[in-house]
Structures are given as C-alpha cells and as structure tokens.
Amino acid sequence: xxELRDVSAVYPNGTLALGEVNCKIEKGEFVFLVGPTGHGKxxxxxxxxxxxxxxxxxxxxxxxxxxxxxxxQVAFLRRRVGMIFQDFRLLATRxxxxxxxxxxxVTGVSRRRIHRVVPDLLRRVHLSDKADAFPDQVSAxxxxxAAIARALVNSPAILLADEPTGNLDTDTGWGIMKLLADINxxxxxxxxxxxxxxxxxxxxxxxITLSHGKIALDVPVGAIRPTASIRI
Amino acid sequence: MGLQxxxxxxxxxxxxxxxxxxxxxxxxxxxAVAICVLGGxxxxxxxxxxxxxxxxxxxxITVYLKRDVSRDRAKSLETEVAAWPRVSSxxxxxxxxxxxxxxxxxxxxxRLEGFPIPWTDAVEVRTQTSxxxxxxxxxxxxxxxxxxxxxxxxxxxxxxxxxxxxxxVRHWMNYGVLLLAGLMALAGFLIIHNTTRLSLFARRREIxxxxxxxxxxxxxxxxxxxxxxxxxxxGALLACCxxxxxxxxxxxxxxxxxxxxxKLLPDDQLLPIAVALIASGTLLGVAGAWLSLRxxxxxxxxxxxx
Ligand SMILES: Nc1ncnc2c1ncn2[C@@H]1O[C@H](COP(=O)(O)OP(=O)(O)OP(=O)(O)O)[C@@H](O)[C@H]1O
Ligand SMILES: [Mg+2]
Numbered sequence: 028x029x030e031l032r033d034v035s036a037v038y039p040n041g042t043l044a045l046g047e048v049n050c051k052i053e054k055g056e057f058v059f060l061v062g063p064t065g066h067g068k069x070x071x072x073x074x075x076x077x078x079x080x081x082x083x084x085x086x087x088x089x090x091x092x093x094x095x096x097x098x099x100q101v102a103f104l105r106r107r108v109g110m111i112f113q114d115f116r117l118l119a120t121r122x123x124x125x126x127x128x129x130x131x132x133v134t135g136v137s138r139r140r141i142h143r144v145v146p147d148l149l150r151r152v153h154l155s156d157k158a159d160a161f162p163d164q165v166s167a168x169x170x171x172x173a174a175i176a177r178a179l180v181n182s183p184a185i186l187l188a189d190e191p192t193g194n195l196d197t198d199t200g201w202g203i204m205k206l207l208a209d210i211n212x213x214x215x216x217x218x219x220x221x222x223x224x225x226x227x228x229x230x231x232x233x234x235i236t237l238s239h240g241k242i243a244l245d246v247p248v249g250a251i252r253p254t255a256s257i258r259i
Numbered sequence: 260m261g262l263q264x265x266x267x268x269x270x271x272x273x274x275x276x277x278x279x280x281x282x283x284x285x286x287x288x289x290x291a292v293a294i295c296v297l298g299g300x301x302x303x304x305x306x307x308x309x310x311x312x313x314x315x316x317x318x319x320i321t322v323y324l325k326r327d328v329s330r331d332r333a334k335s336l337e338t339e340v341a342a343w344p345r346v347s348s349x350x351x352x353x354x355x356x357x358x359x360x361x362x363x364x365x366x367x368x369x370r371l372e373g374f375p376i377p378w379t380d381a382v383e384v385r386t387q388t389s390x391x392x393x394x395x396x397x398x399x400x401x402x403x404x405x406x407x408x409x410x411x412x413x414x415x416x417x418x419x420x421x422x423x424x425x426x427x428v429r430h431w432m433n434y435g436v437l438l439l440a441g442l443m444a445l446a447g448f449l450i451i452h453n454t455t456r457l458s459l460f461a462r463r464r465e466i467x468x469x470x471x472x473x474x475x476x477x478x479x480x481x482x483x484x485x486x487x488x489x490x491x492x493x494g495a496l497l498a499c500c501x502x503x504x505x506x507x508x509x510x511x512x513x514x515x516x517x518x519x520x521x522k523l524l525p526d527d528q529l530l531p532i533a534v535a536l537i538a539s540g541t542l543l544g545v546a547g548a549w550l551s552l553r554x555x556x557x558x559x560x561x562x563x564x565x
Pocket of ligand 1: 038039040042043044062063064065066067068069070071113563
C-alpha cells in the first residue's frame with residue numbers, strides 16, 4: 028500500500044528532515060509513528076500525502092510513485108489519503124460544519140450528499156452542538172475534532188493522523204483513538220504520529236520510531252505489552 | 260465537472276466579488292476605460308475607412324487614348340482594364356461623348372463647330388479603394404495606348420475637390436492607432452492579471468487547503484477564471500454603454516451638419532462591434548486570470564500556508 032525506498036527529504040530551506048528511510052506499510056495496517064519532536068514524523072506523513080517530494084529515493088502510494096504524479100493525479104491521491112494536520116488547517120471564516128463540508132464541496136460532491144455525510148461525521152466526533160461555531164469560538168480540542176471529521180469525509184483508504192490527540196484530555200483522546208481504531212477495522216490503513224506513550228503501549232500496534240530523520244526501531248504488531256496501569 | 264461543481268464555483272465567485280468589492284470595481288473601471296479607448300479607436304478607424312471609401316467613389320482616373328487607337332481596340336481595352344484586380348469599373352468615353360461633355364462646361368467649344376473633333380477616346384477607371392489609385396494610375400500610364408496624360412492622384416484629388424490628405428493620413432494611422440489599440444488591450448489584460456494575482460495571494464491559505472483535501476487544479480482555477488471573465492465582460496459592457504450612445508449622437512450630429520461626405524457608421528452596424536468588444540473583453544479577462552493561475556498552480560509541491 029505504502030512503500031518508502033531509500034527516501035531522503037529536504038525542505039526548500041535546506042533542512043534535511045529524513046535520511047534514507049525504508050519502510051513498507053500494508054493495506055489495513057495501523058501504525059504508530061513515534062520519536063522526539065523535530066525528528067521527522069510530520070515530514071514522513073507529508074511524503075505520503077505528497078506535500079513533500081523526496082529529494083532522493085521513491086515513495087509509492089497504492090502502487091504509484093508520488094514523484095511522477097500530475098497535479099490532477101495528486102488531487103485524486105489526496106482524496107484517498109485523508110490527513111489530520113498537526114495544526115488543524117481549518118478556515119477561520121467558515122463554521123466547523125462548513126469546514127467539514129468544504130472538503131466535499133471542492134471535490135464536486137452534491138449538496139444532498141453533503142447534508143447526509145457531514146452531520147453524521149460531526150456526531151461521530153461529538154461536535155454536533157458546535158456545528159455552527161467558527162474555529163476561533165471553540166476549544167483547540169474541538170478544532171482538532173473538526174479536522175478529524177474533515178479528513179474522514181471522503182472515506183479515505185489511508186488516514187494520516189498527525190498528533191490527533193495532542194490537544195485532548197485523556198478521555199477524549201481515547202475516544203478519538205477508538206474512532207481511529209474503528210476506522211482501521213473497516214479496512215482503512217491508519218498511520219498516526221503521536222507523543223502519547225500511554226496510547227501507543229495500550230493499543231499494541233506496529234510502532235515505527237524515528238530518530239534524527241531515520242527509522243531507529245520498527246516494532247511489529249503485538250510486540251509491546253500493555254502496561255498494567257493502562258487498559259482500553 | 261458536474262452541476263454541483265458549478266454551484267460551488269459560482270458561489271466562490273460571488274463571495275469573492277463581494278469581499279473584494281473595491282478591487283473589483285477598480286479592475287472593472289480600468290477594463291472599461293481600456294475597452295472604451297480600444298473601441299473608440301476601432302470606431303474611428305472604421306469611420307475613417309467609410310469616409311475614404313466615399314471619397315474613393317468620387318475618385319476616377321481618366322486615361323486619354325492616343326489618336327491612332329481604333330474604336331475596337333478602345334472597346335477591348337475597356338473590358339481589359341475592368342478585369343484588372345482592384346479596379347471596380349472601367350467605362351469607355353468616346354471622343355464624341357467627351358467633346359459634348361467638354362462643350363457643356365466650356366462654351367468656347369461652340370466656335371470650333373465644323374472642325375474635326377479635337378478630342379480623343381478615353382477610359383474612365385474607378386478603383387475599389389482610394390489606396391489603389393496610385394498603383395492603378397501608374398499601370399494605366401504604362402499602357403501603350405495611353406497618351407502620357409494620365410493624371411496623378413493629387414491632380415485627381417485637386418480636380419474632384421477631395422482632400423488627399425485624408426487618404427495619406429490613413430496609411431500611417433492604421434499602424435499608429437492599431438498600436439495604441441494593442442496597448443489598451445494589454446492594459447486590460449495586465450490589470451486583470453494583477454487582480455487575479457492579488458486575489459490568489461489573499462486566498463492562498465484557502466487554496467492551499469483546497470489542494471490538500473483533494474481539489475483538482477481545474478477546480479481551484481475555475482472560480483478565478485470565471486472572475487476574470489466577469490471583470491472583462493462587465494468592463495467591456497460598461498465601455499459599450501458609453502461608446503454606442505456617444506457614437507449614435509455624433510452620427511446624428513454629422514448627418515445634420517450638411518456636409519454630405521461626412522457619414523458615420525449606421526447605428527445597426529454598432530451591434531456587431533459591441534458584441535465583438537464584449538467578447539474580446541471577456542477573453543482578455545480569462546487570459547489575464549489564466550496567466551496568473553498558471554504560475555500559481557505550477558508550483559509543485561505547493562508551498563505550505565499556515
Ligand atoms: N516547512 C519546513 N521548512 C523547513 N524545515 C522544516 C519544515 N517543517 C519541518 N522542518 C524541519 O524538519 C525536521 C523534521 O520536522 P518534522 O515536522 O517532521 O518533525 P516532527 O517529528 O513532526 O516533530 P513534532 O513532534 O514536533 O511534530 C525538523 O528539523 C524541522 O525543523
Ligand atoms: Mg510533527
């Protein structure tokens with residue numbers, strides 16, 4: 028499903044974010060991406076979402092080399108690859124409802140379908156009562172949930188979540204994680220960058236650890252035991 | 260793109276036109292002025308052509324034939340010359356007709372009654388446009404049968420009372436004025452180009468999010484192209500709302516001036532011109548917007564906007 032071969036990523040200002048990364052993620056997998064801040068988690072997700080093009084090596088998503096995609100093909104790739112951004116990227120001039128609907132509108136979905144899909148998604152992230160609020164009128168956690176709803180709007184085959192629990196209290200964080208786990212159960216490949224050790228240890232999924240832009244550890248499913256104190 | 264895409268695009272355009280009202284009006288104004296000057300120039304040129312064509316109708320070149328040219332040869336010459344390119348008509352004027360004509364205006368002829376007619380056959384030639392007069396004149400003068408008396412265009416002009424200057428002015432005017440018209444079109448193009456650029460910059464975050472959630476480049480571009488078209492169209496429409504009434508008024512003035520030669524284009528010919536101006540304004544708008552978009556959308560991968 029996703030394959031990185033000897034991938035290096037350099038930002039336009041010359042910062043080397045990733046160096047010679049190799050990894051393969053199969054369809055339906057749930058992968059945690061962990062590592063210290065600034066060590067390349069977001070960059071790796073951006074490579075898959077094609078916000079970054081590798082300076083060396085090759086990123087293949089669903090069999091396609093992301094480097095060779097035309098702008099139009101990139102658009103279609105992104106409909107199948109939902110991204111929950113670390114900084115949300117909500118539009119301040121639109122309500123949460125409109126922000127979620129926006130992702131459907133710009134892909135040419137009919138109003139009728141939008142009116143069916145959006146309320147349902149908002150309910151799933153517990154935002155039904157905030158639907159008409161603007162991003163700056165709600166808490167950071169609520170903004171984050173709106174961003175999650177937007178990423179799910181096209182029922183993507185791959186879901187990239189960059190710190191989806193970063194601004195949430197433990198309970199809500201767990202709620203979101205359960206949501207991601209559910210989505211994963213329905214066949215969606217989920218890659219989740221997080222600093223939340225508790226969740227990583229409890230969920231017992233594959234864990235890729237990034238250190239200085241390289242994969243330091245790649246621990247397969249079930250290898251980490253849940254600690255006694257944390258249970259789902 | 261389906262109907263729902265159109266729905267989104269139109270809504271985007273309306274929101275954006277509303278939000279940037281001042282810029283919209285400024286753009287529209289500049290386009291209107293540019294199209295107004297452009298249209299004014301085109302109307303001026305068309306009217307000038309009309310005028311010179313009317314003048315050309317008054318222009319004729321008369322070639323007197325040598326005395327020994329037979330009547331048959333003169334007749335065949337008439338058909339021959341009439342078939343020349345750029346010649347609209349050629350008419351044989353026999354020496355008898357010519358003499359009668361001369362006598363009407365010059366009573367001195369009466370005293371020559373009884374003598375052999377002191378006149379020769381002639382061919383009266385009219386060209387398709389006034390611009391053809393010199394070339395055709397030279398060609399006629401080169402005829403074996405012609406007396407070397409073919410008058411120059413200036414002489415013809417002087418004789419028919421036509422200001423030759425109009426004809427000559429038109430030649431350089433065609434170039435100078437067309438250049439000005441081109442500059443005006445360029446001005447319209449550039450202002451829309453720049454407005455789109457500003458608009459793209461103001462909305463770069465929104466566009467970046469559109470792209471990140473999977474909007475195709477065409478979908479991102481469509482509202483801006485439509486906006487350019489709206490600016491170009493309404494600017495041109497405004498210009499036509501000024502040009503057409505002004506022209507109609509001037510035509511009426513000219514018609515009442517009493518100078519028969521001064522006829523402006525009839526009102527019903529203004530419609531196709533207005534339609535052409537509005538179409539070019541719209542096209543200009545789309546082209547200007549497209550140039551900005553092409554540059555904006557060709558960045559790959561698109562830069563992050565926070
Ligand atoms: N847009 C950018 N331009 C230049 N350098 C960048 C950019 N984004 C990230 N970097 C740099 O790339 C490296 C990897 O950053 P990245 O965002 O991938 O880290 P991260 O693991 O996601 O960190 P965090 O846990 O804080 O989100 C860092 O050194 C960072 O400074
Ligand atoms: Mg990050």
